[in-house]
Amino acid sequence: MVQSVVFDIGETLVSDSRYWAAWARWLDVPPHTMSALVGAVLAQGRDNADAIRILRPGIDIAAEWRAREAAGRGDYLDESDLYPDVRPVLRRLRDAGLWVGIAGNQNATVTGLLTALTLPADAIATSAEWGTAKPAPAFFEHLLTWAPGEPHEIVYVGDHPANDITPARTAGLRTAHLRRGPIGLTTPAPNADWTVDSLTTLADLLITEYRDRLAAEPARRSRSSARS
Incomplete structure (x- = not known):
């Protein structure tokens, strides 16, 4: 029975829209140019940071990021950056009795x-805090010691x-592929346990399974006791 649901971030x-728009402003290029380059490198199966490297060959992205932060132009998030289904879904899952975590590849500021x-989450963590980033097995090993x-x-x-x-599947977790964003919409994940177009749909599935298993548990224990 599912006990915990852990969500990626970006x-x-x-939405990554603000993130890439901020890089476009910092590099002094039009936002649509940055978006087009991000889409192009993702379509080629490359790291999305390669969009920055195309614009500025030889750039030290970590150093450039530190320069942005020093200039007061680092990461920023507010309610408008959340997808509309996020807050109600996290609340529904917690109210149903599931543990909710958030863990993804982000800097510690996030x-x-x-x-x-x-x-409405029980815990939040980033790859920078854990010292390992997806898809490294160590990220999911850490997750397994973190989530109940x-x-x-x-x-x-x-x-x-x-x-x-x-x-995540290699680490033994169950997985849900969300068809959202440029990668999620264009790259299938046939090995996922669920593929959904919204978090609302996923919550419906997980809560139904969770409640069905809870309802079945007393009957299972009763049968076990009778056999013994």
Whole structure:
């Protein structure tokens, strides 16, 4: 029975539109140019940061990021960055009795930004805090010590088949592929336990399964007692 549901961040809970628009402003290019390059590198199966490297060959992205932060132009999130289904779905899952976590590939600042939004989640973490990023097995090993339940009782939800679904399944977790954002909409994940077009649909499925299992548990225990 599912005990925990853990969500990726970018293009699962939060739109990346502001993120890439901020990079476009910093690099002094039109936002649509940046968006087009991000789409192009993703279509080629490359790291989305390659869009920045195309615009500025040889750039040290980490150093450039530090320069942005020093200039007061680092990450920022507010309610408008959340997809509309996020807050109600997280609340529904918690109200149903499931543990809800948020963990994705982000810098440590994002934990504070998400916490400030007072999302209905039990815990929030980023790859920077854990010192390992998806799709590395170590990320999911850390997740397994963080979220309650055995591996098969934890669901990882994400948009990216290669970063989210495949490595989570390899670690023994159940997985939900969200068809959202440029990767989620264009790249199938046939090995996912569920493929959904919205978090609302996923919540319906998980809560139904959770309640059905809870209802069946007394009958199962009764049969076990009778056999013994």
